Amino acid sequence: MAYKSITTFVSSAAELEITLPPAIDFAERQDAHLSACLLGVDMTPAGGFYMGASPLLLQETLERAQADAESLEAQARKKLDRSGLRWSAESAVVQFGGLPGLVGLRARFSDLVIQVRPYGREALPTQEAAIEAALFEGQSATLIVPETGLGPDFGKRIVVAWNQSNEALNAVRRALPLLKQADLVNIVVVNPPVHSPERSDPGGLLTQMLARHGVRAEVSVLAKTLPRVSDVLMRHIADTSASLLVMGAYGHSRLREAILGGATRNVLENSETPVFLAH
Template sequence: MSYRKILTVLTGGGGDRAALAAAFALASPVEGGAHILALVPNPDPREAVPALGEGVSGPLVEQIMAMVEQESANHRTRARQAFDAAMAAARATPADQAPGPGGLTGEFREALGNQEDTAVCEARLADVSVMTQVDEAAGGEALLMLEAILLDSARPLLVVPKTFAPGGVLGRHVAVAWNGSRESTQAVVQSLPLLAAAETVTVIAVETSKTRGAAGRDLADYLAWRGIKAQVRQPAGAGQPVGATLLTTAGAAGADLLVLGGYGHSRLREMILGGVTRHVLYNAAIPVLLAH
């Protein structure tokens, strides 16, 4: 099992280069090749009109739609430039149909419509999705797409710091956050290609009132049956939030990737993440692979 089709959601922002660098880092070691689908979800300008309310003049409606279209065009241009640079750096071959020519291939695709729905639909047909960290204070559509992919795609999501650069190390030392939950189990199962290829695997089981630190030994035993040797760290959770403890322990261990079960639930179109997931998402200095 390996990640052969990797979705990278681009927004035209400064984080696109980091997302593409991480996507190609995931794809490069795959024997037989892998495919990067770079997706730019564009909002439908007509959807901005109902939000203006009644009594808005026709010329103003046209002006608003033109502004939305121009902003989308600027985003597409910047995203395309980042994609072309990443393709050239990775010496990847363009391909828009399966099966491709083999080796490392890439495709740039634009989509018009609801951005969350578009991102989720494409994510469901990819082995893993990649996005850059989103500024929680800024929020916006990028945050909604990130949360929608995590909670609704049934696929893993790799969230990458904006500082991740081409040629960066990804997956050499993988830390796994474990508490025995359904979400943690999903994260482990969906990260097995990375765990199997890693030089070092560290299981982190934070001791809390709800989680035994010794539970990490159980996961290490399971991984051993798959030929994956893992070391175990059992930090105490007292004194700081669990998310902070996970990041501190992963950093001290020298991990370059953290695997984490993504906690949260949806209420209509409002996505709400759990406290641990939220802390890790917005504070991690290394890539984080999440599964829900």
């Protein structure tokens, strides 16, 4: 498998400036087609306006969303025209509550979705919603890029967060084209369970599977010496100068992670390294 159909979803001019350059960079590296979906999002609450409100107000919000989408499409086309890529760009207007359906439909026919990190001072609610929609409704692997972009060493040293879950295994399978191109893949197991089926050889079966694909992989078993598993992962990434983290997304429910936190949310909030996710 190769990444030949890549999609990105953008809903603001600031997000466009951060998201499109690394998406173009990645598509060029993979000789892939890049589809940019430029969104005008109507943030009207799901219940709409209160009874008796003028229909002109609803029309105004829709027209504003349409204008935003068309403006973003024009900006995106200028950038893509200069890239030399095979590309397409289209604008779409959607209410915030309908965003998962629109993103999911387009993401499910993509090999990979590329989005910017969804947390920070300038982040919009649509950014997190688009990522979750791509992962859940679209069942697409998603590459989350920090504001600094991919970096010159992207994909040379990769850390795989391995906890034997279905989500982690799916992420490894979807990331296989990148793993095969890497100089070194480091499978990281944090505090392996004592009674796990892999207790005698943590990560051994995964290493064996990857070796048959020509992937150079090694295993690091780490103690949870910091409060969160995500902290251990990010410290290890820094210590080994890794340029990509591959991990399963949302092993717990999205609601639980939103309220109590979790490895996926904590990594996305704090990582300065690109993160490859699959659910």
